[in-house]
Amino acid sequence: MGNVNIKKRGSVYQYEFEVPKITSKRRRITKSGFKTKREAMEAGLIAQHNFFFTGTKKEENTMIYADYLDYWMENYFENVIAKDTAKRYKESFKTLKKVMGHYKLNEIKPFLLNQIALELSKYSKSKVGLNQFLKVIRSSLRDAEGYFGYIEYDPSSKLKVPNNLYFDVKKT
Incomplete structure (x- = not known):
């Protein structure tokens, strides 16, 4: 080398x-x-x-997250996971596409995911709802790394629920 x-x-x-x-x-x-x-x-x-x-020259992936979510649901998730779980995940797709759908997969980093989590707290009424969004993000990015090989590492592995959430601030 x-x-x-x-x-x-x-x-x-x-x-x-x-x-x-x-x-x-x-x-x-x-x-x-x-x-x-x-x-x-x-x-x-x-x-x-x-x-x-x-052994290969790895090309940069330019797929955006919104397109990847559709691809992931169609080619992997619906075939492997129970229909009720897939239905629940699909419900959060609309909001996820709105908030982070324009980012390329290789642009998504842990800091950006924490900023997105803060943004998603505006669309959620509770921590449970926010955790549902984060669960979809974690699952999709984990499969983008491990199953499909679209990204080098999973940035959501370091994702934590932020302390300063929108719905917590709104109540006080």
Whole structure:
């Protein structure tokens, strides 16, 4: 495994690293368009790790969360889980799509999920209702990582119910 090299190309940065020769020609994997040198280095290290340990160049997933929810329900959830549970989950889809449906799967991070949880507390009347939304988010992102492989890690594993909830503030 070689080093990840960073180059500046105009106003953006690019990473590149060498991969083993197959046909006696040098091969490099490169990607450009990073705003900072640090972003390019982090992306390059991840790409290099994926190439050498999974054997493939992993493409970025540009699927948005709203489309993924529909895909997840249709192709996995309805076939594996009981119909009543699927019905309950579908009820929360409308609100989830409204609040976080426009985010790409690879943009969803733990901090963003905590902000979304605060936003979802405006649509919920209690902690139980909020937990239902969070349960759908956790299940869907866990399957996006483990079952479908759309994301590298599950950002919802660090998700906690915020203390400053909208419905708690409203009552006082």
